[in-house]
Amino acid sequence: MTLVTLVNGGDQRAFDELFLRHKTALYRHAYHMTGDTELCNDIIQDVFLSIWAKHAKWTVHSTPLAYLYQAVRHRILDHISHEKVVAKYMDELLHFQSEGNCFADEHLLEKDLFALIEEKKQQLPNRTKEIFELNREQQLSYKEIAEKLHISEKTAKKQVHNALRYLRTKLAFLLIPVILTLF
The missing domain is CATH 1.10.1740.10 (RNA polymerase sigma factor, region 2, helix turn helix motif)
Structure with missing residues (x-):
């Protein structure tokens, strides 16, 4: 075989x-x-x-x-294609700020950030995304997820860990420039 x-x-x-x-x-x-x-x-x-x-x-x-x-x-x-889109967005954001504009409503920034997190979450493998959402959005424990999906607790925990690691990696390089634009 x-x-x-x-x-x-x-x-x-x-x-x-x-x-x-x-x-x-x-x-x-x-x-x-x-x-x-x-x-x-x-x-x-x-x-x-x-x-x-x-x-x-x-x-x-x-x-x-x-x-x-x-x-x-x-x-x-x-990844390279996405980086180009992000770079263009960041350039526009910096240009907007350099013209004297500022974020009067932090809600806009928060909304953009949540949309970005959701976009990155959609890139997770379906099963990993499902387990992550059960844990983080529906507040299910690893044991409850394991019972619901007929997997081990260890697998549930590992999938949540993998999702968090992926999201941190994908979002870290985006958050630093956004934070810097606030100062």
Whole structure:
């Protein structure tokens, strides 16, 4: 049986083997494109989280490594595209402030921030997003989530941790410029 077939069947060891076999090559590929160690690790983690989230339907048309290279490349290009949009938005925000305008209503800034958090949350894998929302928005404990979704408490806790880590990473670089514009 191939690793893909085993992963499709939910074999955690096969998934771990897939990761261990290809993580170094993927890291080199990502680093060559970005030059950012933390971003490389985040993108590789996102790719593998995405694969595991859809493991039963995961299809590979050539080789797992070719699929993974392509997935990493697409994530990096998405990230770069998003960075350009954010940079444009920040330039407009700085221009707005430099003309003597200021935020008379902090509610606008708060609204934008919540919209940004929601946008980033939508990028989480569906299962991770579901678990995160149950914990953070519906205030369910890990035990309650585990019972509701028929998973272990450890899995629920890990998924919430992964979601928080992802959101912190994605939002940290955006919050610093916004905070600086307030001073």
